[in-house]
Amino acid sequence: MNASDARPVLLEAKDLSVAYGKVEALHKVSLTIREGEIVTVIGPNGAGKTTLLSCLMGLLPGQGEVSYVGRSLGNDFEVEERVGLGLTLVPEKRELFSDMSVEDNLLLGAFDRYRRGDRDFATTMNEVYGIFPRLRERASQMAGTLSGGERQMLAMGRALMAKPKLLMLDEPSLGLAPLIIREIFRIVSGLREMGVSVLLVEQNARAALQVADFGYVLETGEISLEGPSKELANDPRVIEAYLGLGGKH
Amino acid sequence: MDFQIALLLGQDGLTNGAIYALLALALVLVFAVTRVIFIPQGEFVAYGALTLAMLQAGKLPATLWMIAALGAAIVVIDGAIAIRHGAARRLPRIVLSNLGVPLALLLIVPNINAAGLPLIAQIALTLAVVVPLGPMIYRLAYQPIAEAPVLILLIVSVAVHVVLIGLGLLFFGAEGTRTPAFTDGTLDLGVTMLQYQTLWILAISAVLIVALYAFFGRTLYGKALRATALNRTGARLMGISTTMAGKLSFTLAAMIGTFSGILISPITTLYYDSGFLIGLKGFVGAIIGGLASYPVAAAGALLVGFLESYSSFYASAYKEVIVFTLIIPVLLWRSLTSHHSEEEE
Numbered sequence: 001m002n003a004s005d006a007r008p009v010l011l012e013a014k015d016l017s018v019a020y021g022k023v024e025a026l027h028k029v030s031l032t033i034r035e036g037e038i039v040t041v042i043g044p045n046g047a048g049k050t051t052l053l054s055c056l057m058g059l060l061p062g063q064g065e066v067s068y069v070g071r072s073l074g075n076d077f078e079v080e081e082r083v084g085l086g087l088t089l090v091p092e093k094r095e096l097f098s099d100m101s102v103e104d105n106l107l108l109g110a111f112d113r114y115r116r117g118d119r120d121f122a123t124t125m126n127e128v129y130g131i132f133p134r135l136r137e138r139a140s141q142m143a144g145t146l147s148g149g150e151r152q153m154l155a156m157g158r159a160l161m162a163k164p165k166l167l168m169l170d171e172p173s174l175g176l177a178p179l180i181i182r183e184i185f186r187i188v189s190g191l192r193e194m195g196v197s198v199l200l201v202e203q204n205a206r207a208a209l210q211v212a213d214f215g216y217v218l219e220t221g222e223i224s225l226e227g228p229s230k231e232l233a234n235d236p237r238v239i240e241a242y243l244g245l246g247g248k249h
Numbered sequence: 250m251d252f253q254i255a256l257l258l259g260q261d262g263l264t265n266g267a268i269y270a271l272l273a274l275a276l277v278l279v280f281a282v283t284r285v286i287f288i289p290q291g292e293f294v295a296y297g298a299l300t301l302a303m304l305q306a307g308k309l310p311a312t313l314w315m316i317a318a319l320g321a322a323i324v325v326i327d328g329a330i331a332i333r334h335g336a337a338r339r340l341p342r343i344v345l346s347n348l349g350v351p352l353a354l355l356l357i358v359p360n361i362n363a364a365g366l367p368l369i370a371q372i373a374l375t376l377a378v379v380v381p382l383g384p385m386i387y388r389l390a391y392q393p394i395a396e397a398p399v400l401i402l403l404i405v406s407v408a409v410h411v412v413l414i415g416l417g418l419l420f421f422g423a424e425g426t427r428t429p430a431f432t433d434g435t436l437d438l439g440v441t442m443l444q445y446q447t448l449w450i451l452a453i454s455a456v457l458i459v460a461l462y463a464f465f466g467r468t469l470y471g472k473a474l475r476a477t478a479l480n481r482t483g484a485r486l487m488g489i490s491t492t493m494a495g496k497l498s499f500t501l502a503a504m505i506g507t508f509s510g511i512l513i514s515p516i517t518t519l520y521y522d523s524g525f526l527i528g529l530k531g532f533v534g535a536i537i538g539g540l541a542s543y544p545v546a547a548a549g550a551l552l553v554g555f556l557e558s559y560s561s562f563y564a565s566a567y568k569e570v571i572v573f574t575l576i577i578p579v580l581l582w583r584s585l586t587s588h589h590s591e592e593e594e
Contacts (some may be wrong), residue, residue: 057486059482076334078490079485080488080489083486083488088486089486091483091486095480095482095483096480096483097475097476097484098479099475099479100475107469107472108469108476108484108487108489111469111473111489112488112489115488162488
């Protein structure tokens with residue numbers, strides 16, 4: 001038994017299926033995320049990883065059950081309501097507000113808190129700047145002028161401004177230089193200490209399994225393997241398909 | 250043309266241009282946030298002016314019945330949706346937020362002597378009666394098709410415009426009205442005479458523009474509207490609902506339109522259908538700004554005002570033709586200078 005099994009369940013998906021018209025992109029996927037845990041979903045391009053996150057966030061309707069902190073999230077739960085419940089998604093395309101300053105982007109991350117009357121986001125802003133000092137230097141710069149790594153940092157920082165319970169990251173390493181990737185993963189593993197649970201979707205399986213507690217392998221819309229990350233990283237099937245034989249990426 | 254006439258025409262151009270600028274800003278705002286080309290923008294000008302005139306004549310403005318009816322329609326639709334989703338607990342809030350203001354006004358307005366109130370109170374009442382039409386129209390006509398292509402939204406805009414013109418005729422009759430000036434009299438500047446109402450128009454337009462600028466630059470809700478205009482998905486992921494942004498931008502547009510009507514009705518006679526032409530001139534300004542740039546749209550609208558006023562002197566029969574022909578070189582220039590971009594989504 002895994003020690004983390006004692007932790008309360010934050011999000012649980014049961015037999016989740018998503019179809020684009022007649023094409024099924026996700027078939028009866030079940031996964032569990034516990035509080036303070038980093039869970040990763042690895043798999044090849046086109047396996048349905050982004051679809052999974054979009055459905056959990058409410059951007060796409062799905063079939064099956066999703067329960068979050070004990071309540072059932074049906075398709076009528078809009079994206080905005082899910083944000084209010086503490087779910088946040090950092091999408092693969094980052095979706096920043098490119099013609100607005102870094103600081104305004106961060107402020108807007110706290111929009112939902114502001115709407116509900118929570119005005120104390122100066123503290124959160126300082127915490128975010130503490131995690132990403134680069135953003136503080138760029139505070140008044142337009143988001144559209146940032147480098148790829150800085151854009152990813154801003155997208156994560158903006159998501160953290162909402163004080164999420166569950167942060168979903170879609171391919172945070174995509175298109176970034178190895179040095180930046182290492183930095184991003186170091187930050188992801190640090191989120192655990194802040195009490196944020198993370199659902200990390202990655203093609204970079206090696207790095208993802210290193211920071212995660214638990215992992216799932218998603219292939220052509222179905223979960224083919226699951227287990228604690230350390231076991232997965234030593235599983236011959238995973239090594240052969242995703243980790244390669246050598247030590248390189 | 251001597252100097253005196255030039256000054257007088259310039260004053261006219263500036264006054265009309267200021268109003269067109271306000272309407273152009275509203276059009277850019279609505280388009281940026283919702284992708285709706287809001288043809289009925291001008292109707293708010295007429296509704297505002299004529300509602301104020303009805304209040305001053307001691308009559309109950311028919312617009313009041315309209316917001317009550319639209320509010321009731323929204324309650325039925327939203328109520329049905331809430332019940333279908335098993336969220337009947339939301340019903341009281343739905344009723345209160347859609348029927349609260351109309352019912353309160355229906356209780357208050359007939360029981361006070363609106364004609365005897367000071368002008369500022371009458372203006373406040375007019376805003377309270379007409380502005381709710383904005384978000385209500387958004388809820389009923391545009392929200393169900395919020396993701397539709399721009400062309401479909403435009404077709405719906407034409408339909409809304411036709412309906413509002415028809416209702417305008419029903420509510421206010423074919424007679425035109427004027428309302429009294431905020432301050433009577435003229436200011437003698439030596440070289441020219443200035444009506445006090447002109448000063449009011451310029452001052453209030455400037456205040457509104459500065460207020461809008463501050464709203465978008467300084468408040469989180471203003472920034473949220475800009476964020477929605479820049480990236481809808483990104484905004485939704487921050488909890489900024491597209492519906493909220495749509496309703497808020499329509500509220501602002503309705504407020505700007507109504508205010509414009511109240512401002513100009515002392516200097517021009519307004520009929521139930523006068524708003525359309527005024528709105529179209531604002532639209533020319535908005536086009537000059539590419540339906541995207543607020544400052545260029547405002548400057549373009551001022552240009553429209555001057556062009557109209559001077560062409561009415563030289564070729565008064567062709568004044569509208571000249572103003573609307575301005576669109577052709579502008580479109581040509583824009584299509585040559587801006588790189589073509591596919592419509593998003």
